[in-house]
Amino acid sequence: MNDNRPVGVFDSGLGGLTVLKEICKLLPNENLIYLGDTARVPYGSKSRETIIRYAKNNIKFLSSHNVKMVVVACNTASAYALPELLENECPVIGVVEGGVEAALKYGRCKWLRVGVIGTEATINSMAYTNELYKVRPGCKVITKACPLFVPLVEEGWVDKDITKMVAEEYLASFRGEVDCLILGCTHYPMLKGVISKTVGKQVRLIDSAKQTANLVKMFLLKHGLIKSQDSSKGEIKFFVTDSPKRSLEVSNRMLSGINLKYSGLVDIGP
Amino acid sequence: MNDNRPVGVFDSGLGGLTVLKEICKLLPNENLIYLGDTARVPYGSKSRETIIRYAKNNIKFLSSHNVKMVVVACNTASAYALPELLENECPVIGVVEGGVEAALKYGRCKWLRVGVIGTEATINSMAYTNELYKVRPGCKVITKACPLFVPLVEEGWVDKDITKMVAEEYLASFRGEVDCLILGCTHYPMLKGVISKTVGKQVRLIDSAKQTANLVKMFLLKHGLIKSQDSSKGEIKFFVTDSPKRSLEVSNRMLSGINLKYSGLVDIGP
Numbered sequence: 001m002n003d004n005r006p007v008g009v010f011d012s013g014l015g016g017l018t019v020l021k022e023i024c025k026l027l028p029n030e031n032l033i034y035l036g037d038t039a040r041v042p043y044g045s046k047s048r049e050t051i052i053r054y055a056k057n058n059i060k061f062l063s064s065h066n067v068k069m070v071v072v073a074c075n076t077a078s079a080y081a082l083p084e085l086l087e088n089e090c091p092v093i094g095v096v097e098g099g100v101e102a103a104l105k106y107g108r109c110k111w112l113r114v115g116v117i118g119t120e121a122t123i124n125s126m127a128y129t130n131e132l133y134k135v136r137p138g139c140k141v142i143t144k145a146c147p148l149f150v151p152l153v154e155e156g157w158v159d160k161d162i163t164k165m166v167a168e169e170y171l172a173s174f175r176g177e178v179d180c181l182i183l184g185c186t187h188y189p190m191l192k193g194v195i196s197k198t199v200g201k202q203v204r205l206i207d208s209a210k211q212t213a214n215l216v217k218m219f220l221l222k223h224g225l226i227k228s229q230d231s232s233k234g235e236i237k238f239f240v241t242d243s244p245k246r247s248l249e250v251s252n253r254m255l256s257g258i259n260l261k262y263s264g265l266v267d268i269g270p
Numbered sequence: 271m272n273d274n275r276p277v278g279v280f281d282s283g284l285g286g287l288t289v290l291k292e293i294c295k296l297l298p299n300e301n302l303i304y305l306g307d308t309a310r311v312p313y314g315s316k317s318r319e320t321i322i323r324y325a326k327n328n329i330k331f332l333s334s335h336n337v338k339m340v341v342v343a344c345n346t347a348s349a350y351a352l353p354e355l356l357e358n359e360c361p362v363i364g365v366v367e368g369g370v371e372a373a374l375k376y377g378r379c380k381w382l383r384v385g386v387i388g389t390e391a392t393i394n395s396m397a398y399t400n401e402l403y404k405v406r407p408g409c410k411v412i413t414k415a416c417p418l419f420v421p422l423v424e425e426g427w428v429d430k431d432i433t434k435m436v437a438e439e440y441l442a443s444f445r446g447e448v449d450c451l452i453l454g455c456t457h458y459p460m461l462k463g464v465i466s467k468t469v470g471k472q473v474r475l476i477d478s479a480k481q482t483a484n485l486v487k488m489f490l491l492k493h494g495l496i497k498s499q500d501s502s503k504g505e506i507k508f509f510v511t512d513s514p515k516r517s518l519e520v521s522n523r524m525l526s527g528i529n530l531k532y533s534g535l536v537d538i539g540p
Contacts, residue, residue: 039320040310045424047513050309151421154315162439165432243317 002228006031006237007216008062008070008090012054013041014247015186016073017254019095020236022213023071024258027220030227030234033065034260037268039241042150043076044119044185051121055081057268061239063090068225071095071216075184075208076119079127093219098211099182100131106180106204112139115174115199118184120145128184142177146170146188153187159194167191167198180204236260241268272498276301276507277486278332278340278360282324283311284517285456286343287524289365290506292483293341294528297490300497300504303335304530306521307538309511312420313346314389314455321391325351327538331509333360338495341365341486345454345478346389349397363489368481369452370401376450376474382409385444385469388454390415398454412447416440416458423457429464437461437468450474506530511538 007030009020014036024032035058037043043051055077059070069091072078078094085092103114116128123145132141148166157163174181181203183189189207196205220226227234238260240247248262277300279290284306294302305328307313313321325347332340339361342348348364355362373384386398393415402411418436427433444451451473453459459477466475490496497504508530510517518532 039316041315045311046309047515050512147425148418148421151418155417160439162432162435165435169430169432242320245317 003068003225004031004227004231005066005068006033007220008033008035008059008065008067009073010035010037010055010058010062010070010077011074011186012037012043012076014038014250014254017251018186018189018207018209019071019073019212021255021258022209023216024234024236026213026217028233029229029231030220031236032234033062033067033237034239035061035266036240036247038247042119043074044121044147044150046121048080048121048125051077052081052084055085059085059088059090059092061266061268065237069093069216069219071212073186073212075186076121079118079122079125079184082127091219091223093212093215095208095212096127096131098215099184099206099208100128100135101215102206102208102211103132103180103182104135106206112136113178114139114141115178115181115203116141116143116184117146117149117170117181117188118143119150120147122184128182140178142174144170144174149191150185150187153190158190163191163194164198167194171195171198174199174203176200178203180206182206182208237263239263239266241266273338273495274301274497274501275336275338276303277490278303278305278329278335278337279343280305280307280328280332280340280347281344281456282307282313282346284308284520284524287521288456288459288477288479289341289343289482291525291528292479293486294504294506296483296487297496298503299499299501301506302504303332303337303507304509305331305536306508306510306517308517312389313344314391314417314420316391318350318391318395321347322351322354325355329355329358329360329362331536331538335507339363339486339489341482343456343482345456346391349388349392349395352397361489361493363482363485365478365482366397366401368485369454369476369478370398370405371485372476372478372481373402373450373452374405376476382406383448384409384411385448385451385473386411386413386454387416387419387440387451387458388413389420390417392454398452410448412444414440414444416455419461420455420457423460428460433461433464434468437464441465441468444469444473446470448473450476452476452478507533509533509536511536
């Protein structure tokens, strides 16, 4: 059984392109549609109700493009909205599950000690903590919201002394206390160098993009939804809700080697 | 002639409450309606088109409450959207004009040297520069976008070493080069201490809230729109587009001594 419909991927902005890239590498034949809600970014400082409303808007838009499944490539939306989105007709997976699975791989021992960092909303949602407790009751979880990390990445200050000081402020209490650290925001992998130096090199840093791509593949295989493998290379469509000028620069930088076709500015409010 | 209709005030978030507070102090009898577009904050990293669309949505909402004028208490929206908003039926004033007028007060000499800091959008718009050139051709204007200042204020890090380093990074080139510095973002007055130490105490820091309140008063007087002065104290209504929980905490802190009545969560999209 084959299914040529596209896989939909959305994020509050462009960070989710890291997830799109991994899906594209693992499943190069699949057609993909990306939606970046750049007119309403960021989600991480907004309320649960608003995040759920935005996520539903995004899924409605992707559904209108006849997607066979939706990947919520945004930690904040995954953390808050996923339970609400599962009622949807279209299958939906988020990035929390992938992050947690990857953490379990690196900590097979009983006394798993995991750190989680993310936006204020992601951390307040307790989504990672609850998911970890569910699969590994009794594990130790330490969490911390790091709201300055995203603007530092966007300023391009990934290796400045200022960034090291901010990392020290947020992460000093993780040192010696965790064996792995879930980077619960798609921007954070850009700060891997500084984060690793701060928490110690023995702490594994977990970026859920690859694991999420694996989950997408497993889901498509399990449900007979894979696109015909002898078909041509997949097409990637790219939509944003704010003016595309800056988005196209960022996306080309982030997706080096992967061609995506800018498909339009969409209005998905309110 | 008296006019008891309210004055509308909007901002992308809650920073504009500093302007509301000054209006309230200067015109305590006026009825005021504040709208904070907290579901779509920040505007400073968005495109001109989106900022104009949001500003029009906000004015439409305030107009539905029969306001006699609108104050755009947001630098980014004032910088980009004001020319488009002037076509509106309802009179509109922004904060750029007040900031520029205040700068002129402090620099009466011919060779006025002004610094302007703000969000990326405010600085890119050239609104302050153009306004300054218009009233004082040949003056020297230096501008700089400071995108990390807002998240630093929101993190409450107004006097940390990190903040001093960020200020040094953004503002070192202003030292000795300007006589006054327009704080072109409603969050920046919270960093006055650090900013002043960085640029030098002889540089006047200009916060447009007071001057904007003066312009509102002058406008109302000139057009016979002042509310009857022997009437009771004005009522302040407060609307937000995202969940009010956090907004109410922030607004009560910012408006100490001024009572405002939370009036509802509104949906003004798309």
